[in-house]
Amino acid sequence: MPTPATPMFPWRHRAQGDFQALLDAHVAAAEFPCVGAKAALAKGTLSVLACDRIDSAWDDLRIHDGLLNFAADYRADPGLFRSFAVIFGGPDDLSEEAFEAALWQRAQSLSDKDHWRGQGYDSGVSADPDSPHFSLSFGGEAFFIVGLHPRASRPARRFAQPTMVFNLHDQFETLRAQGRYEGMREKILVRDEALAGSRNPMLARHGESSEARQYSGRAVEDGWKCPFSYAGTPD
Template structure:
């Protein structure tokens, strides 16, 4: 059995152990398509933070503290396949639009706290969600977010609890530099197609379309507008 990641957080939610195990079992499932998450779990670098409701700001400071610690730990040891997953104790009845709204509410609040705490935006990415080079930034590190919830239309995004998984943008760049990114991406796409019967139409390479469209897992059209606004820069 893989060992849990080294705790980054000096506090514990009452459901911490249960949510860690819940996510571990989910990632371990042979049909789960993301080989990067499987690698993080195997290495003990899948960090999990249990929180209260995703539609509440109650735990936003805890989450942001965790992101700062996670970013700092990565800079000290920039190894591949690290993820920071926030698992929320409900609500479990959110449809896709409601989950998407909750996701962006949490992201906006976390970004505002990053500004409030004087953190610089990662200069390697754009803070404009309409820019093809957009990524979120916390603690000076760019992140790609994967939303999971019980009522996701894509099976790969379906999980018993609402969750946000923060993946470091720098890790994708390392994989590209090592010539491993395209092969890994194709492997995930093949596994996802086998699970869902089709490839995810929202997936796009960084720099060709804004990754903001991919975060919630909901299929959106060209008229979709990202509700995020970075408040640390002039319009």
């Protein structure tokens, strides 16, 4: 009798190429506002992992393995404009609230596995989601998540498949050190405003307010509480 995983492998093989092509075309579109993602696409450093469902833990170990490898590769050869996109086969009809809940379920599960596998939390950020210095940490590296899905209210967050894009926090710090961060941020905001007709009210600089409010793309209310809780004790 085949194992439960057996039927998944042909699907993954097909989806990997399809999802990579889908994301590449989405980022390459003239109206797509994130110039950092466009730079990653041009450099060939926009990586994709095809997974089953965003509301299932089925692929969480595969995702965590990918994050550990991504972090290790970055430490071995630091460079700007790299992203790790986890693209899910469904569901494609989640409301913004349901997508947000699923995104944080995956983030919590991945963080728990990071702790279970003995990975330390990046000391440059906070594990407290209420802190203005919060970031998630995997493999000892801080990450900022950008959620994309079909029913996102902001056009820049609207994509055919539920997706979690993991961006290394260290890249933002490098851009700041090079004096390029503010100019790039403003360029993205201007492009996003041209696409949506208004600037995203959720965007804030790291250190001003918790970046957890930005991950799902939903305009969260003032009293919103992040459902994430780190299982370990950060150094």
